[in-house]
Amino acid sequence: MKPSSLTTRLACLFALLCMTVLGVAGMMLYRGLETQLTLRDDAALVTRVKQIRALLQDQNTLQLLHDRPRLFENMMANREVLLVLRFPGEQPLIDINPGGIAVPDLVPVASDVAVSLTAVQRSIDAHGTPFSALAANLRTGQAGRELRITAGRLMGERTRILDNYRQQVVWMALGGSVLAAAVAFILVRRGMRPLGALAAHAASIGIDNLGARLDAARAPRELAPLVAALNAMLERLAGGFSRLSQVTEDMAHDLRTPIGTLLGQTEVALGQARSADYYHALLVSNQEELQRLSRMTANMLFLARADHADTMIEPARLDIAAEFARVADYFEGLAEERGLRIEIACAGQVWADPMLLRRAMANLLANAVHYADAPSTIVLSSRADADGVTLAVENAGPPIAPHQLARLFDRFYRADAARRDSSQSSGLGLAIVRTIMALHDGSAQAASSDGINRFSLHFRM
Structure with a gap:
């Protein structure tokens, strides 16, 4: 009905x-x-x-x-x-x-x-x-x-x-009600015209004009909160669509590189007969490119799943020093190859999902090992206060501009465009860190000053 x-x-x-x-x-x-x-x-x-x-x-x-x-x-x-x-x-x-x-x-x-x-x-x-x-x-x-x-x-x-008087009262009530219904219908219909105009304006907003906003000045006072909420929603949609477009472009660019490499090497190999050693080297190169594609796909799948509201985490009370030591052991060899030393200066506990915390720590530490100046020391630290617990990874390296700091945690963003073709990075590591912190109702931040780059994870109490 x-x-x-x-x-x-x-x-x-x-x-x-x-x-x-x-x-x-x-x-x-x-x-x-x-x-x-x-x-x-x-x-x-x-x-x-x-x-x-x-x-x-x-x-x-x-x-x-x-x-x-x-x-x-x-x-x-x-x-x-x-x-x-x-x-x-x-x-x-x-x-x-x-x-x-x-x-x-x-x-x-x-x-x-x-x-x-x-x-x-x-x-x-x-x-x-x-x-x-x-x-x-x-x-x-x-x-x-x-x-x-x-x-x-x-x-x-x-x-x-x-x-007679009672009958007059009844007829007066019925007649007055009918008259009131007719008058109310006309007045309400006229009063609803601004809402119809807003609906028509909202219906005219599409992909081509996401920057358009509803006119709050012409809306009645009672509709002002609705107009403000709709404009805020349009602002979020425009921002989300812009980010999605940027992510799509970046993802297409990152996928084009390994796919182009695979196609080019395969076309060259098929151009004429090659030796077994050549084919072995080709397969090794193709394996590296496929691994990069696999990592990118896995990271995108993780981010897509984490965006759903029903994503659940299983937090537990974890020892911070033990978790940092576990991740540092994994990167110890890579750090020594670049002449870096990892120092752990932390204590206390944090309430977090073990697997997600280790992944966030690993992404930050991998970023530090990859971009730190050699020789230098990477410092893993923690600080507890009334507002919560903060875990930090600090390394000496090239300074990061303030306008870049605000976008470091965006998907596929790289502060140095020259590293866009690097097979070791997909531009999703810090985006995954931010998503993990959002699942914990926390935040991820980056700072750069005096030649020290600092990435921190804040867990609220």
Whole structure:
């Protein structure tokens, strides 16, 4: 099922919010109106009972009530739905009840107590219509006899008013919600236009114009973080594409040299019959070139695997001096051939993957043995502080320019372009070192000053 658009969802949410607000507001107004109407009707009922009390205080009126009850019925019938006047235990003097309402059993207000709203008792008749009633006694002066006044009223008019009002509230909430949804849809659609423009601009950026950036100045304030994030992503993509292009060019150049050598030597050998010694020398030369290709392929495969986020390492606590000694033993012969001496001045431990640490150390030491001035000493050292552990390889050699130091750890980069054709280097050794340190959440750095080149590995605590 295709998901609904953001505009539709926002419009529906706004309509639902409006319906809720209008419904709650209408319900509160409905309850307020119901309370006011109830108080009005109860007050009218209390006023009528007070008026009847005051009217019957006159003995002449009471006598007239005995003599001509129909007169009072005609006077009161249009004003009250229920009115019963009776002496307890006797037939009613007046019984006005055109609706045939069952007279409830009420507790009367004493004759010497003022009638108030608290005396009104409410109930619901058989048809569900609210009914209010009030009973009060009146001392007549006839040997202490008390006349009971029972008055009541069905709230049919109030019920009809409230029903009509409730229907209006419902229709107002529904109509307001529909109107709000339509208005919200139009406003949100107009408000989303900048996002559409950004999407179109982003879609127009391709390989040919990776340098283009989204215009943050024309974007709404709410979209500024999104624009900044997209521009940062484009910056990373442009940088990555540029590096990939450079790596591809360098790799093609490095592959072309051994492949060209292999092809050239093979074509020469096939040009005419050769001696066995010539073919033996050719195979030895080809073997060296193939070994170089194999090393380059293995290094590229390692870097490609290390770039994946799921690459895992198995760190352990390692003795720094023992690891440096292990790597130095391997390069001892090569160092002596060039008149170099390896000195180990380190102590302590480091938390790292054993195989990866040895590979990083070996690459740094191989680099130092290859480029150090002879005779000189290569120093392997370590330093621990509150921030972590730093391992360093120092050698005397030609100074490295500052702009070259920043790129030494890039793939296929060589500080000396004249060594590009060297069969001993693929330009990936320091790139592998940096990748290994990234896997350890550490860093690799290079420095050159006073004729000393220093390569260091920093492991964070």
